[in-house]
Amino acid sequence: MELTLSAAIGIITASGIWLLLRPRTYQVIIGLSLLSYAVNLFIFGMGRLRTGAPPVLETGAAVDPAAYTDPVPQALVLTAIVISFATTALFLVVLLAARGLTGSDHVDGREPHG
């Protein structure tokens, strides 16, 4: 499980960075999205991987902390997802504005010569 998750994070990050360095704005935004997925998985992994362990305590019975997983990274992931979603949406607007104003989808706003 650890190997699968770390390989997944690694591949998504690598693809994200490659796309981030591409010249077209669409590639850049997809790269940023991929990177944010990888980061979210990474935060999740920092709470240590556990199968079948709930993060929320049940009321009533005596609580055995070992039976639960760490809830903090899950809360952090939730916040990070919301924030990166919002900022990506904002970036999308700027991207469209740039396309409209410069007439090009190159990140520098003009086509490279030659």
Place this chain on the structure above:
Amino acid sequence: MNWLQHLLVAPILLPLAAGAALLLVEERRHTVKAALNIGATAALLVITAFLVRLADSATPDAAWSYPLGAWPAPFGIVLVLDRLSAMMLLLTSVLAAASLTFSMARWHRAGPHFHSLFQFLLMGLNGAFLTGDLFNLFVFFEVLLAASYGLLLHGTSAFRVRTGLHYIVVNLAASLLFLIGVSLIYGVTGTLNMADLAVRLPLVADGERVLFEAGAAVLGVAFLVKAGVWPLCFWLPGAYMAAAAPVAAIFAVLTKVGVYVLLRLTLLLFGSGAGELSGFGSSVLLFGGLATIAFGTFGILASQTLGRLAGHSLLVSSGTLLAAVAMADAPVVSGALFYMVSSTLSVAALYLLIELVERAQQPGADVLAVTMEAYDEEMDDAEEEELGVATPGALALLGVCFGCSALLLAGLPPLSGFVAKFALLSAAFNPAGLGEAAAIAWTTWVFAALLILSGLAVLIAMLRTGIRTFWAPLEVIVPRVLVVEAAPVALLIGLCLAVTVEAGELMRYTDAVARSLHAPTGYIGRVLPGSAADAAEADR
């Protein structure tokens, strides 16, 4: 908990409420919106001035902490007010007041939601300065960045959108690095509260320390991007130049947020009491800072427009601050904080001035000035004009302000820029105290040389533009300057003047800041009541 402590949350709640209320006001009702915004900003100014007094009145090294929802730290989220954060809050609200006044001339009508975005930016800035927790720092960073994206694009033009695109991509990528760093640190230590982190750090096992160091390094890179350290600074001059004048003026404090966090975390986590981790990353900060000063200096000399010049002088000030943080010596940090106040105020004044000065120039006059210097072209065929022309009043006022900001940025006497650089250099060359002989590192000599050369570069570049604009313009254009535009510039420069006159008082304050930063037990004790640090504090 008394009512005074509730005031700690006001710098976050007030802009949030004001920004939200402003969204509900129709876009056409400019006067109502402007009045609301001015009222909120003025109230913020009063509150932050009060908070500075509050922080200053506390016992030597103490801080005020405010547990949100009354959940005790480290389980709940805390806001912490100490002298450093109070000072940053006041600096922010002063800049906000000045740039808001300036925007009243015309910029606030140039696009939708200027006022809301402005208040949200203030909320993010205040939150970032007040929070005592790394993840909330991220959240407030995102709030201020999201607002800054909107403000940067305010008054849309193709140039703004193009540089705004770069600005947003760089900052989004830096935010992702921020998250990676934060989660690595959480994975190793199990806490995100800064004070708790300082307590638990010595307990980290040897094998895990490498992971922590990696996390801290990644986090540091994120802040270095915001602070604009070389080679992560190429986005900065262009983006700030593209921004509207009042926006650029308030942006002058954005780079200082990165410096602030680096200062706080370096001294809290990697101070002299941190054992193996003591001094972690200081060589990166030192050499990064020195390289940034050098890059900024060349940038200033090569700038063809005033906007770019101001951006590069921001880089110089960031680099100076980072190098000073790396020296991690209380008097140096004190001098650096003094320098931060002076340089932030003067760069903000310069950004506001640029727009007014450019009205007095023909388009492209800046570029022409540089070209004429480069080719040493003889332009004075003006023998017939021996009596000269009377300088119009508005131009004279602008000229005086321009001269003052040149003196401030170059660090020449008698203004506060000189006092700041003098304090910084005198502390750097007397590591053991005045009059005590001590070995001086070669990096200190490099630092001093770069700092002085950067001042010279500013002087040369600003003289060049100043002469062509005010003394020997090809054609005198009298700019139309409204009182609301001249007043904030005069206010900022007047504040620098006040800082010069009252330098002793400010130095006393920054000394106290530096001392408490170097003895973090007071901070830790206040955030974590009942901890070992708190007990040690009570014993003293």
